[in-house]
Amino acid sequence: MSRPAVSGARRVVVKVGSSSLTTASGGLDPARVRDLVDHLAGVRARGAELVLVSSGAIAAGLAPLAFRRRPRDLARQQAAASVGQGILVHRYTEEFARHGQVTGQVLLTVDDVTRRNHYRNAQRTFDKLLELGAVPIVNENDTVATSEIRFGDNDRLAALVAHLVHADLLVLLSDVDGLYDAPPGRPGSTLLADVHSWDDVTGVEVRGAGSAGVGTGGMETKLDAARIATGAGIPVVLTDTAHAGEALTGAVTGTLFHATGRRRPTRLLWLAHATEPRGRLVLDAGAVRAVTERRASLLPAGVTDVGGSFVAGDPVELVGPEGRPIARGLVNYDAVELPGLLGRSTHDLARELGAAYEREVVHRDDLVVL
Numbered sequence: 001m002s003r004p005a006v007s008g009a010r011r012v013v014v015k016v017g018s019s020s021l022t023t024a025s026g027g028l029d030p031a032r033v034r035d036l037v038d039h040l041a042g043v044r045a046r047g048a049e050l051v052l053v054s055s056g057a058i059a060a061g062l063a064p065l066a067f068r069r070r071p072r073d074l075a076r077q078q079a080a081a082s083v084g085q086g087i088l089v090h091r092y093t094e095e096f097a098r099h100g101q102v103t104g105q106v107l108l109t110v111d112d113v114t115r116r117n118h119y120r121n122a123q124r125t126f127d128k129l130l131e132l133g134a135v136p137i138v139n140e141n142d143t144v145a146t147s148e149i150r151f152g153d154n155d156r157l158a159a160l161v162a163h164l165v166h167a168d169l170l171v172l173l174s175d176v177d178g179l180y181d182a183p184p185g186r187p188g189s190t191l192l193a194d195v196h197s198w199d200d201v202t203g204v205e206v207r208g209a210g211s212a213g214v215g216t217g218g219m220e221t222k223l224d225a226a227r228i229a230t231g232a233g234i235p236v237v238l239t240d241t242a243h244a245g246e247a248l249t250g251a252v253t254g255t256l257f258h259a260t261g262r263r264r265p266t267r268l269l270w271l272a273h274a275t276e277p278r279g280r281l282v283l284d285a286g287a288v289r290a291v292t293e294r295r296a297s298l299l300p301a302g303v304t305d306v307g308g309s310f311v312a313g314d315p316v317e318l319v320g321p322e323g324r325p326i327a328r329g330l331v332n333y334d335a336v337e338l339p340g341l342l343g344r345s346t347h348d349l350a351r352e353l354g355a356a357y358e359r360e361v362v363h364r365d366d367l368v369v370l
């Protein structure tokens with residue numbers, strides 16, 4: 001049996017977790033990297049394009065820095081990632097070279113997929129690398145990401161990258177061979193071979209990171225990633241590295257999450273699924289209707305209250321008069337500017353304060369209704 005949505009994919013994003021690349025004691029395992037690349041190289045060999053999102057920088061940096069386990073504080077994680085990322089990419093470069101394939105490193109922060117100019121930049125870089133036949137190897141730019149601007153997990157990053165590069169398949173490789181209806185160690189838990197809609201996942205019990213102590217998000221972030229990708233029209237296969245070969249050629253293995261939705265702009269996907277809002281705008285009833293029913297931009301006249309500390313470009317939550325979240329958007333003003341503008345018409349504001357104040361609080365193109 002085969003899965004045509006998988007075997008026919010022309011552009012594939014594969015995400016591999018730290019737990020699939022490390023030894024039991026936590027260091028990078030060159031033999032596991034080699035086995036993995038032997039399978040991955042098959043994608044390019046059959047004429048399809050490959051983007052690899054690989055975790056493992058922090059794990060690879062532990063031993064050289066004599067850290068006995070993954071550090072909890074951000075500064076030590078950043079130091080480990082800085083040391084480990086070079087080691088990781090060096091390993092991949094050597095292994096892909098054995099198959100005559102060239103790799104390129106791409107390190108991303110949240111800004112690269114949320115700020116319009118940045119994500120166009122990222123898109124161009126990926127397009128050019130793929131056009132030149134190289135395999136982009138992606139990781140979060142851990143060494144510069146602060147806790148506020150951190151993805152924190154590569155599962156969701158991989159889903160956003162899949163969308164950004166217009167991939168037609170996302171493969172998540174972990175240390176577990178698919179999604180189980182309960183944590184896999186539990187007697188009687190069974191594998192779900194197909195997930196057609198999110199109703200199929202109701203009742204599934206998931207836990208955080210696995211036993212090796214090197215992974216971060218566990219099954220939860222994999223489900224988030226699957227939700228982001230399938231909701232944007234990209235099917236997702238979840239399995240372990242031992243089944244990578246089968247998964248990549250479309251054999252039935254692991255869990256296939258079927259596509260449920262269609263594409264929308266990458267930064268809006270990020271807004272809807274993964275962003276921590278930095279503030280809150282309270283809307284009056286008329287503005288709620290305008291935003292949700294007419295898909296209009298949010299103007300100062302419809303905002304009754306502002307909370308949080310944010311600057312222009314930050315994600316904020318839009319709530320109705322009774323406090324229920326209705327949308328998320330990228331705001332066009334700093335939090336300190338807004339109180340003086342609330343309830344006033346753009347016409348008045350422009351006349352009194354200048355043309356710059358004619359702008360919307362949240363433009364409709366930067367807004368997702370929940």
Ligand SMILES: Nc1ncnc2c1ncn2[C@@H]1O[C@H](COP(=O)(O)OP(=O)(O)O)[C@@H](O)[C@H]1O
Nearest residue numbers: 017018019174180206207210215216217218219
């Ligand atoms: N319902 C579930 N089905 C499958 N795996 C689960 C489930 N709940 C929790 N897990 C755990 O999630 C772990 C995978 O996550 P993680 O350790 O973060 O891996 P990675 O390093 O590949 O990102 C597995 O080891 C598994 O024990």
Ligand SMILES: N[C@@H](CCC(=O)OP(=O)(O)O)C(=O)O
Nearest residue numbers: 018055056057058153154216
């Ligand atoms: N960027 C980090 C990995 C973060 C992450 O998501 O890890 P994992 O859960 O193993 O996929 C690193 O390279 O160590």
